[in-house]
Amino acid sequence: MDAAGLAFAGISRQAELIRAGEVSSRELTGALLDRIGRLDPELNAFRVVMAEEALAEADARDGAAEVGRGPLHGVPVAIKDENDVAGQVTTFGGSSQSTPAAEDGVATARLRAAGAVIIGKTNLSEFGQWPFTESQTFGYTRNPWDPTRTAGGSSGGSAVATAAGMVGAALGGDGGGSIRIPAACCGLFGLKPQLGRVSFAPAPALWGGLGTIGPLTRRVEDSALFYDVVRGAAPGDRFQPPEPPMSFGEAARTEPGRLRIAVSTKPTVPFVGLDREQRAALESVAGTLRELGHEVGEADPDYPDTTAAFTPQYLGGVRTEAEMVEHPERLERRTKQTAAVARLLPRASFEWAIRRGVRQAAEVNAFFDDWDLLLTPTIPSQPRRLGALDGVGFLGAVVRSQPMVAYCAVWNLFGNPAASVPAGTSSAGLPLAVQLVGAPNDEPTILQAAAQLERELGWPERRPPAS
Numbered sequence: 001m002d003a004a005g006l007a008f009a010g011i012s013r014q015a016e017l018i019r020a021g022e023v024s025s026r027e028l029t030g031a032l033l034d035r036i037g038r039l040d041p042e043l044n045a046f047r048v049v050m051a052e053e054a055l056a057e058a059d060a061r062d063g064a065a066e067v068g069r070g071p072l073h074g075v076p077v078a079i080k081d082e083n084d085v086a087g088q089v090t091t092f093g094g095s096s097q098s099t100p101a102a103e104d105g106v107a108t109a110r111l112r113a114a115g116a117v118i119i120g121k122t123n124l125s126e127f128g129q130w131p132f133t134e135s136q137t138f139g140y141t142r143n144p145w146d147p148t149r150t151a152g153g154s155s156g157g158s159a160v161a162t163a164a165g166m167v168g169a170a171l172g173g174d175g176g177g178s179i180r181i182p183a184a185c186c187g188l189f190g191l192k193p194q195l196g197r198v199s200f201a202p203a204p205a206l207w208g209g210l211g212t213i214g215p216l217t218r219r220v221e222d223s224a225l226f227y228d229v230v231r232g233a234a235p236g237d238r239f240q241p242p243e244p245p246m247s248f249g250e251a252a253r254t255e256p257g258r259l260r261i262a263v264s265t266k267p268t269v270p271f272v273g274l275d276r277e278q279r280a281a282l283e284s285v286a287g288t289l290r291e292l293g294h295e296v297g298e299a300d301p302d303y304p305d306t307t308a309a310f311t312p313q314y315l316g317g318v319r320t321e322a323e324m325v326e327h328p329e330r331l332e333r334r335t336k337q338t339a340a341v342a343r344l345l346p347r348a349s350f351e352w353a354i355r356r357g358v359r360q361a362a363e364v365n366a367f368f369d370d371w372d373l374l375l376t377p378t379i380p381s382q383p384r385r386l387g388a389l390d391g392v393g394f395l396g397a398v399v400r401s402q403p404m405v406a407y408c409a410v411w412n413l414f415g416n417p418a419a420s421v422p423a424g425t426s427s428a429g430l431p432l433a434v435q436l437v438g439a440p441n442d443e444p445t446i447l448q449a450a451a452q453l454e455r456e457l458g459w460p461e462r463r464p465p466a467s
Contacts, residue, residue, distance in 0.1 A: 003031050007165035008463060010222040011075050014168050018061075018074040025058035025074025029117055032076050036120070036166045043466060044141045045151075045160035047081045048088060049120040057117045072229060073115030078161045078170035079108055081121040082128055083213065093126040093154070094332055095137045096325035106201045107171060107213055107230045114229040122157030122170055124178075125389070126332050127321050130397055131181045131404035132388040133157055136332050140386045143185055144464035145430050149383040152182035152404070159186040159216045164467040168217070169226050175211040175317065176310075177378075177408030180420035183216055184378035184433035187422050187462060189450060190216050191223050192408075194441050195415030196239025197231050204238040207317030209354040210310070210412040218460045220451045224248035227443075239415070241441050251444035252451045259449060261289055262299035262371040267380065267406035268306065275381040281423035281432035282377055288456050289375070289449070301367045301374065303410060304360050310413050312353035315342035337394035361414035361440075368439035373449060376407045378420040378433040407435055417443040421450050422459035429465070 001009070001017075006028065009017070017023045033051050040046050054076060061074040081091050084105035089097050104112065112118065123133055123141045133141035133156025141156040143149040144164040151160045155172030159182035162170050172179045174192040183190025191214060198213045200206040206213065215226040227248045233240040246254070263286045265274055290296045319342035322328065322335055331339075367374070380403055388400050411418040418437040426432055438446045454460065 004165065006031060007035055008218065009168065010217065010219045010460070011072060011077065011168035012219065012221050012225050014075045015072055025061040025117060026055060028074065029054050029058040029076050029119065032119060032166060039164050039166060039466065042142065042147060043144055043160050043164060044139055045122055045157045045164070045166060046078070046120045047091060047123050047138055047157065050088070050118060054117050054119045061115060061117060070113060070115035071225060072111065074117060075115070076117040076119040076167055077111060078120050078122050078158060078167045079118060080124055080155050080158050080170065080172050082124060082173055083108055083171060085118055085121060088121055092321060093124040093128070093135045093138065094330065094335070096327045096330040098326055106199045106234050110230045119167060122161055124154040124157060126335050127318050128154035128173060128175055128178050129318055129335065129338060130154060130389060131177060131401050133182070134386070134389045142386065143383055144466035145187065147466055148385060149430065150185060150386055150388060152185035152383065154178040155216060156182045159183060159188055162216050162218065163188055163464055165463070169215045169222050171213060172216050173206065173211060173213040174412065175207040176314065176412050177405045179214055179216060180378050180408050180418065180435060181404055183420040185383040185431060187431035187459065187464065188216050188218060189220055189223055189419065189421060191419040191443065191446065192411065192417060193227065193231065193443055194241045194417045196233060196237060196241045199232065199234035199237050201234040201236060204236055208313035208350060209239070209357050209415065210313050210317065220447055220454050221249070221252045224252040224447055244441065244444055246444055248443060248447055251447040254448055256445055256448035256452070259294045259372040259445065260370065261294050261296045261373045261375055263296060263375045264298070264300045265377065266300040268303050268410045269402045269406035272380050272403050272406040274377060277382065277426045278377050278380060278432055282375065282434050285423050285434045285453065286375060288453060292452055292456070299371065301364055304363065306360060306410055306413050309353050309356040309360055310409065312345055312349045313357070315345060316350040318342060334394050334397055341394065357413045364414055365416070365440055372439070372445055374437040376435045376437065378407060378435040379404055380406055382426055382428065382430045411437055416440055417446055419446050419450055421453055422457065424457070425462070
């Protein structure tokens with residue numbers, strides 16, 4: 001396997017090659033660091049590259065006894081810079097923090113326990129507020145399919161690092177689409193898990209009842225492996241869903257049987273139009289699912305008005321994070337405005353909004369009494385040009401963000417698992433995508449259906465020009 005093939009092999013295959021002795025962790029880590037050195041000056045996926053630490057960690061993996069090695073032994077991964085990595089500042093995408101984290105966050109610690117090598121931390125919009133990875137401190141993160149376009153956000157750095165083959169997988173987070181949107185923009189598989197599936201300890205939750213964390217990957221099996229390593233509640237977690245009926249890895253290897261799949265183009269944001277090529281991609285994937293033997297029909301969930309439930313949680317989440325930083329004077333102007341708006345709401349509205357979201361979820365999820373999965377667009381249009389946040393404050397950023405979250409954010413409020421699935425490329429050479437939404441706690445069915453689509457559509461073989 002040549003260097004590019006190794007870089008794009010994905011974490012499951014990379015782990016197999018290390019176990020078989022066909023490549024060492026140091027060789028793999030060194031090869032990926034070389035790619036980062038060549039590609040990242042243009043793409044700007046990484047906030048910091050931990051080259052010396054990663055090579056030392058790789059050497060330690062290579063020197064470890066074979067007995068007791070974890071499923072990611074020696075495999076490099078990247079971490080979105082809202083998660084703690086010991087010895088590194090957690091910047092949240094800005095300049096308001098200066099003290100390195102004393103220890104790893106829970107997800108990072110679980111990755112290390114599984115044998116992974118932490119190669120660096122990736123860029124995001126400040127506090128993950130926006131679906132564009134554009135930071136006043138760290139600049140634009142560029143889409144490897146067209147570097148003049150957005151990579152989406154807020155986990156754009158993790159998406160670009162994975163899409164360009166700088167890592168086989170990277171940890172992201174999703175409070176309103178922030179795994180699925182960059183996955184759609186960059187041609188990746190991105191599963192937002194059930195609320196609470198991955199601990200964000202020591203915090204009891206991320207953005208109230210909205211936020212989750214998880215990986216961006218090229219392959220479904222890589223996402224499943226990553227989740228099987230990091231998932232599980234920790235003491236003090238507010239949301240603790242039941243264990244799934246099978247491991248995610250088993251789900252990705254298991255045929256689902258005949259599913260009932262509803263197709264909907266109904267957005268949850270008014271006045272959002274669906275791009276012609278995104279619509280065609282949705283229809284094509286629906287056709288593929290029919291050919292695979294599934295029952296596919298048109299049906300729209302009965303969406304309520306979620307403004308009163310979503311907005312206080314979003315604002316309160318940003319306010320809480322902004323109040324915890326060391327240098328609040330360094331926050332972006334937009335973030336200061338977000339926090340100022342949040343302070344207009346009584347703190348009690350935060351808990352009220354969480355409870356309202358739970359009630360609305362119970363109502364909407366009656367839809368899944370009749371359907372196993374919901375198929376929608378992930379984003380309504382193709383990735384826009386860079387500069388979405390240039391020259392705008394809080395309200396302008398909200399307006400420009402609304403179309404990007406029109407199909408994603410509602411499922412953060414309801415907590416359901418949902419995944420962005422690659423669906424070809426547009427006439428401009430940009431990724432197209434669809435979203436699969438599952439019933440509460442039913443990531444396995446999403447993984448099963450997505451694995452079927454991956455075998456039919458073959459998206460992991462497509463590599464972006466900038467890679």
